[in-house]
Every structure is written in C-alpha cells, then in structure tokens.
Amino acid sequence: MKVLVPVKRVIDYNVKVRVKADGSGVDLANVKMSMNPFDEIAVEEAIRLKEKGAAEEVVVVSIGVKQAQETLRTALAMGADRAILVVAADDVHQDIEPLAVAKILKAVIDEEQPGLVLAGKQAIDNDMNATGQMLSALLGWSQATFASKLEIEGDSASVTREVDGGLQTIKVKMPCVVTVDLRLNEPRYASLPNIMKAKKKPLDEKTAADLGVDVTPRLTVVKTTEPEGRKAGIKVESVDELIKKLKDEAGVI
Amino acid sequence: MNFGLTEEQSLIVQTTRAFVEKELYPHEAEVERTGHLRMDLVREIQAKAMDAGLYAANMPEEVGGAGLDTLSWLLYERELGRANYALHWTCVARPSNILLAGTPEQREKYLVPCMKGETWDCLAMTEPGAGSDLRGMSASARPDGDDWILNGTKHFISHADIAGFTIAFMATGEEETPRGKKKLITAFLVDKGTPGFTVREGYRNVSHRGYTNSILEFDDCRVPASQILGEVHKGFEVANTWLGATRLQVAATSLGRADRALSHAVDYAAQRRQFGQQIGKFQGVSFHLADMATELRAAELLTWAAGWKFDEGTVTEADMSMAKLKATEALAFIADAAIQIHGGMGLMDELPLERIWRDARVERIWEGTSEIQRHIISREMLRAVGG
Ligand SMILES: Cc1cc2nc3c(=O)[nH]c(=O)nc-3n(C[C@H](O)[C@H](O)[C@H](O)COP(=O)(O)OP(=O)(O)OC[C@H]3O[C@@H](n4cnc5c(N)ncnc54)[C@H](O)[C@@H]3O)c2cc1C
Ligand SMILES: Cc1cc2nc3c(=O)[nH]c(=O)nc-3n(C[C@H](O)[C@H](O)[C@H](O)COP(=O)(O)OP(=O)(O)OC[C@H]3O[C@@H](n4cnc5c(N)ncnc54)[C@H](O)[C@@H]3O)c2cc1C
Numbered sequence: 001m002k003v004l005v006p007v008k009r010v011i012d013y014n015v016k017v018r019v020k021a022d023g024s025g026v027d028l029a030n031v032k033m034s035m036n037p038f039d040e041i042a043v044e045e046a047i048r049l050k051e052k053g054a055a056e057e058v059v060v061v062s063i064g065v066k067q068a069q070e071t072l073r074t075a076l077a078m079g080a081d082r083a084i085l086v087v088a089a090d091d092v093h094q095d096i097e098p099l100a101v102a103k104i105l106k107a108v109i110d111e112e113q114p115g116l117v118l119a120g121k122q123a124i125d126n127d128m129n130a131t132g133q134m135l136s137a138l139l140g141w142s143q144a145t146f147a148s149k150l151e152i153e154g155d156s157a158s159v160t161r162e163v164d165g166g167l168q169t170i171k172v173k174m175p176c177v178v179t180v181d182l183r184l185n186e187p188r189y190a191s192l193p194n195i196m197k198a199k200k201k202p203l204d205e206k207t208a209a210d211l212g213v214d215v216t217p218r219l220t221v222v223k224t225t226e227p228e229g230r231k232a233g234i235k236v237e238s239v240d241e242l243i244k245k246l247k248d249e250a251g252v253i
Numbered sequence: 254m255n256f257g258l259t260e261e262q263s264l265i266v267q268t269t270r271a272f273v274e275k276e277l278y279p280h281e282a283e284v285e286r287t288g289h290l291r292m293d294l295v296r297e298i299q300a301k302a303m304d305a306g307l308y309a310a311n312m313p314e315e316v317g318g319a320g321l322d323t324l325s326w327l328l329y330e331r332e333l334g335r336a337n338y339a340l341h342w343t344c345v346a347r348p349s350n351i352l353l354a355g356t357p358e359q360r361e362k363y364l365v366p367c368m369k370g371e372t373w374d375c376l377a378m379t380e381p382g383a384g385s386d387l388r389g390m391s392a393s394a395r396p397d398g399d400d401w402i403l404n405g406t407k408h409f410i411s412h413a414d415i416a417g418f419t420i421a422f423m424a425t426g427e428e429e430t431p432r433g434k435k436k437l438i439t440a441f442l443v444d445k446g447t448p449g450f451t452v453r454e455g456y457r458n459v460s461h462r463g464y465t466n467s468i469l470e471f472d473d474c475r476v477p478a479s480q481i482l483g484e485v486h487k488g489f490e491v492a493n494t495w496l497g498a499t500r501l502q503v504a505a506t507s508l509g510r511a512d513r514a515l516s517h518a519v520d521y522a523a524q525r526r527q528f529g530q531q532i533g534k535f536q537g538v539s540f541h542l543a544d545m546a547t548e549l550r551a552a553e554l555l556t557w558a559a560g561w562k563f564d565e566g567t568v569t570e571a572d573m574s575m576a577k578l579k580a581t582e583a584l585a586f587i588a589d590a591a592i593q594i595h596g597g598m599g600l601m602d603e604l605p606l607e608r609i610w611r612d613a614r615v616e617r618i619w620e621g622t623s624e625i626q627r628h629i630i631s632r633e634m635l636r637a638v639g640g
Pocket of ligand 1: 290375376377378383384385408409410411412427455458466615619620621624625628
C-alpha cells in the first residue's frame with residue numbers, strides 16, 4: 001500500500017505573529033516557517049505504518065510556494081520516500097484555500113493511486129479544518145477525522161476519533177482519508193543520517209496549472225486583528241466571595 | 254561567495270535545535286541547582302540522541318558518525334552549545350577526534366565504546382606548573398623494556414570522573430630549539446583502574462555547573478608500548494593534526510549561548526515597560542541590542558569562514574584563533590549586556606542569563622587563553638614579514 005501525506009508549510013508555532021498594517025493577514029516576510037505540526041504527526045504515522053510492514057511507500061505532497069520544498073525535505077528526512085511539490089503561488093502571503101488544495105490533491109491522487117491519505121486535521125495558520133473532508137468528498141472515499149489511533153485491518157481501517165467528551169471508534173473502508181489529531185503519536189526527529197540521505201530522494205515539481213486546477217481565491221479576507229490583550233484580574237477577599245463570583249458572575253460552577 | 258546554508262545544513266540546525274530545546278532545556282534547572290548530572294538521566298537522553306543520529310555526529314561515517322563537513326559540524330555545535338554544557342557534552346557526546354589517530358586495535362578498544370555511549374574519553378595535558386606553556390610540562394614517561402612508566406600530576410582535566418580512560422600527554426625527552434630547551438611529548442592511552450593511576454576530585458568551577466574537572470595522578474604507572482597514541486615523541490603532532498578544530502568548537506558553542514542570551518534580551522526589551530514605554534525604545538537599551546547583534550554576526554562570520562576554509566585546506570592557525578578569540582569575547586559582552594537589559598531579573602536563576610554569563614568566563618581561558626590566541630594571530634602576521 002502507498003500512503004500519501006499532504007504537508008503544509010506554515011508559520012512556526014513558536015513565532016509571535018504580527019498582523020500586517022493593512023489588515024489583510026499576518027506578516028510572513030522573514031518569519032520562521034515549519035511543517036504544520038498536525039502534518040508532522042501524519043508523516044510519523046505513515047512512516048510507522050511502513051516500518052510495521054503495513055505500507056510500502058510514503059509519498060509527501062506540498063502545495064503552495066516554491067519554498068515549501070524545505071518542508072518536503074523535512075518530511076523526507078523524517079523517513080518519507082518521495083515528494084511532490086505543486087507550486088500554486090509566488091507570494092508567500094497567498095494562502096491556497098482548502099477546496100483548491102483538495103482539488104489539487106485529488107489530481108495527484110488520481111495519478112498516484114494511494115491506498116490511504118493521512119492528513120493533519122487542520123493547519124495551524126488558518127485553522128480551516130476542511131481539506132481532508134473536502135478531499136474525501138471529491139474522491140468519493142470514506143473519511144475518518146481527528147484520529148488518535150489508527151489500525152489497518154485488511155481492506156478496512158479502525159480509527160479512534162477524539163470527539164467532544166470522549167472517544168469514538170469507527171471502521172472505514174479503504175481507500176480512505178484519515179485526518180490526524182494531536183495525540184496520535186509523537187513525531188520523531190529527522191535524524192542526521194536521514195537528513196544526509198534526504199537529498200538523494202526524488203522531489204518532483206509540478207504546477208497547479210499542470211493539474212488543471214484554478215487556485216483563484218473564493219473567499220475574501222475582510223479584516224485581521226490581533227487577539228485582545230488580557231484584561232487585568234480582580235482580587236477577592238475570601239474563598240466564599242470567589243465561589244460566589246464563579247457561580248453568579250462567571251457562571252462556570 | 255555563497256553565505257547561505259544548504260538544505261541539509263538548515264535541517265541539521267532544525268533537528269539539533271529541536272532536540273536541545275525539547276530534551277536538554279527541561280533538565281537545565283536541575284543540573285544548575287544541584288551541580289550534578291544524574292547517570293540515569295544521561296542514559297535516557299543518550300538513547301534519544303542516538304535515535305536522532307546526533308550522538309557523536311562529529312565523527313566520520315565509517316566509524317558510525319554523521320560524516321559532516323566542518324561547517325555543518327560547527328552549526329550542530331552551535332545548537333548544542335545553547336544548553337547547559339554538562340548536559341550536551343555528556344548526553345550528546347562528541348568523542349575526541351584524536352581517537353581517530355589510533356591503530357585499528359586502539360580504535361576498537363577506545364573509539365567504539367565512545368561511539369556507543371558506553372564510555373567517554375578525556376584529555377590530560379594541563380598541569381599545575383604547565384598551562385599555556387605545555388612544552389614546559391613535567392609529568393613524564395620513561396621506557397622500561399616493552400613498557401613505559403608514567404609519573405606526574407595533571408589538573409583541570411574535564412570529565413575524567415566519568416571517562417573510562419584518559420589520553421595523557423607526557424614528556425618523554427627534550428630537544429634544543431631556537432627558544433631554548435623544549436620537551437618532547439608522547440600521548441598515552443591509560444585505562445581507569447591501571448595501577449598507579451588515580452583520579453581525584455578537582456576544583457569547584459564557576460562555569461558549566463555539573464561539568465566536572467579532576468586531578469590525575471600518575472605514580473609509577475606502567476603501560477605497555479601498545480598504549481601509545483601515534484608515535485613516541487610525536488604527541489603534539491598527533492594533537493595538532495586531530496585537535497586543530499577544537500578551537501572552532503569552542504567558538505561555535507559560545508555562539509549558541511550568545512544567540513540564546515541575545516534573543517532573551519530582544520524579547521525582554523520589547524516586553525518590559527518602564528517610564529510608560531517599552532525599554533527597547535530607550536537608546537540606552539536599543540543601541541546595546543544593535544551592538545550585541547553586530548558582535549555576534551561578526552563572530553559567526555569568522556567562525557563559519559574558518560570552518561569552510563578548514564575543509565578547503567586553506568585555514569591558518571590565525572583563522573582559527575581569530576574565530577575563538579572573537580566568539581568567546583563576543584559571548585562575554587553579550588551575556589553581560591543581556592543581564593543589564595533585564596535589570597535585576599537578569600541575575601536570577603529563573604532565566605538562563607546568569608549562568609550564560611558565568612559559563613562565558615571559562616571560554617576565554619580553556620583551549621588557549623585569549624592572550625595565547627592573540628599571540629598566535631600576531632605571530633603569523635609578523636612571521637610573514639620576517640618577524
Ligand atoms: C574548567 C576547565 C576545564 C579544563 N579542561 C581541561 C582538560 O580537559 N584537559 C586539559 O589538558 N586541560 C584542561 N583545562 C586547562 C586549560 O586548557 C588551561 O586552563 C589553559 O590552557 C590555561 O592554562 P592555565 O590555567 O595554567 O593558565 P596559565 O598558562 O598559567 O596562564 C595565566 C595567565 O598568563 C597568560 N599567559 C601565559 N602565557 C602567556 C604568553 N606567552 N603571553 C601572554 N600571556 C600569557 C595567560 O593568558 C593567562 O592570562 C581546563 C581548564 C578549565 C578552567
Ligand atoms: C539582588 C538584588 C537585591 C535587591 N534589593 C532590593 C531591595 O532591598 N529593595 C528594593 O526596593 N529593590 C531591590 N532591588 C531592586 C533593584 O533596585 C532593581 O533591580 C533596580 O532598580 C533595577 O530595576 P529593575 O530590575 O526592575 O530593572 P528595570 O528598571 O526594568 O530596567 C531594565 C533595563 O532597562 C533600562 N532602563 C530602564 N529605564 C531606562 C531609561 N529611562 N533609559 C534607559 N534605560 C532604561 C535599565 O537600565 C535596565 O537596563 C534588588 C535587586 C537585586 C538584583
């Protein structure tokens with residue numbers, strides 16, 4: 001089985017984001033970029049499937065600017081076998097919307113014919129949480145989202161999902177699209193020997209136009225604002241007062 | 254000239270940095286406060302470092318290292334250097350390159366266990382009476398049949414307490430030089446436990462808590478000739494061939510800590526408010542930041558350039574000395590300025606700054622004092638014009 005993992009280049013989670021002066025988005029010029037953390041978990045899971053003998057090949061795909069090549073190299077250095085870069089923008093500030101990404105992925109999947117797509121549940125930059133679901137609809141494949149456990153059993157997959165207030169285990173038919181949650185695994189470090197090997201692994205480059213997908217945005221960003229600063233707290237005189245305020249004013253107990 | 258990093262180099266930096274932040278930083282407070290690095294913790298981190306291929310990555314591939322070029326190795330050293338020294342040196346050890354000078358049997362016996370993390374090496378040159386002037390050493394070895402008998406005292410020997418063996422530099426003769434009589438030196442591999450070889454507790458040191466130094470005593474210590482590393486009387490040649498780049502290692506690890514201190518200072522200057530504004534808005538603070546960054550970048554360029562020239566075969570002694578001198582002095586300045594920008598908080602051990610400041614001190618002394626580096630640099634300049 002071939003596993004396909006889409007990986008997105010996003011602003012590093014440690015970076016303190018700054019809103020651009022015109023409010024059109026956050027400033028990404030000269031900012032540290034990394035692989036979307038959920039995608040790292042998906043890559044790790046795919047490599048583990050390969051190590052367990054449940055998969056033969058791990059193909060990673062990134063869609064966006066040319067610099068996403070670095071993200072793909074990271075995935076190759078973690079242990080993926082092959083990478084595909086689909087260049088869909090020149091400007092680092094252009095975010096490719098989930099539907100366009102899903103369409104591009106579908107075109108790649110039509111060519112690659114993987115048995116499983118493992119994707120992050122969402123990208124930490126726009127938090128859309130839509131690509132995996134849209135992709136499964138376009139492909140007509142089953143989907144399992146928010147996976148915290150994944151087991152391949154013949155031509156089906158057993159997926160434990162993190163849902164509100166608990167866990168749900170479902171069985172889906174393969175091929176399928178699984179989106180992964182935080183607790184599925186702890187991604188490994190790209191090891192130094194694998195980093196040295198990564199350069200020799202194939203990285204194919206295509207464009208969105210090659211795949212016949214129009215990436216023109218359909219959404220308009222109206223405004224981007226920083227979260228409001230935290231308001232100053234208040235001091236209470238006694239535990240009784242605290243309980244009273246939590247009950248009557250905050251309504252949390 | 255291309256000053257950018259290759260894709261591999263960026264990935265090496267990424268992985269090493271992530272490892273240091275995730276696996277080493279969380280244990281710094283413990284090591285700093287107790288002055289001790291627990292062996293069970295060492296084993297735990299060592300295993301992870303091996304999985305990530307970071308352990309002993311300074312070594313060539315044929316002996317199980319990462320086979321990095323010198324510049325890539327220095328980038329890796331910079332990232333490791335950010336953390337507490339005992340943690341990174343012990344848990345992500347870089348066995349001394351001098352072990353590559355060994356015979357196949359010596360490599361098997363000494364280098365292989367170091368690569369596997371079963372033991373560590375230590376290098377014994379300095380003596381109470383001979384520091385900068387190593388060729389004035391008095392510890393000596395004399396032949397006795399097929400054996401050699403070692404006598405004398407070495408001090409300041411780093412991590413000799415955990416090392417399974419030492420590489421001891423001993424005077425084995427004398428030669429006439431234009432600057433008077435100088436000792437001929439031979440390097441010996443001496444196992445811990447060899448009769449007549451004692452490792453005693455050393456001094457308590459202001460820098461690098463948890464990273465110990467010991468006093469080594471040789472009292473009619475008998476070792477077979479097969480324990481000689483390199484050739485008789487050629488100990489310094491061996492050291493010069495294999496330890497040349499350790500000055501660059503000191504430079505690179507210093508750069509890592511300087512960078513860490515600087516990023517704390519920048520963040521704090523943008524966050525801390527006094528007199529109704531961010532302190533970074535006062536030139537008294539912001540010009541400090543500018544100087545810190547400029548010093549750091551200058552030291553980096555000297556270090557990376559020397560590393561690059563090392564592989565080109567064009568590096569000079571002065572190149573390496575300049576990098577070591579500049580990087581260690583830049584670290585001292587940056588650590589001090591970072592504390593100043595933090596005011597009182599900079600001195601408290603909640604932040605890593607007070608220790609970066611303490612740790613900075615030794616860097617200007619070991620691997621050749623700043624004065625010795627200046628001596629090497631100026632000697633090369635003067636010799637070129639017949640001086
Ligand atoms: C924490 C620590 C760990 C160490 N680990 C090791 C180790 O593992 N193995 C090992 O062998 N050694 C080790 N050393 C020793 C280290 O290499 C020496 O401290 C260093 O070489 C300086 O020697 P010294 O301390 O005897 O100072 P000295 O050589 O006595 O120097 C005293 C002062 O005189 C100056 N001076 C000396 N000669 C000249 C000159 N020609 N021109 C101008 N100024 C001069 C020096 O710059 C210095 O300021 C360690 C030292 C420390 C502090
Ligand atoms: C060990 C210790 C003991 C102490 N004991 C006492 C005590 O007993 N009682 C007590 O009241 N306090 C005490 N202090 C507090 C001490 O007086 C303060 O640390 C000191 O006044 C500096 O204030 P700060 O640490 O808040 O730094 P900050 O005032 O926040 O300064 C941070 C940085 O900004 C710079 N800066 C601030 N304003 C300007 C400006 N206008 N222009 C240019 N640069 C500026 C400062 O020079 C500094 O570099 C103690 C501090 C220490 C470390």
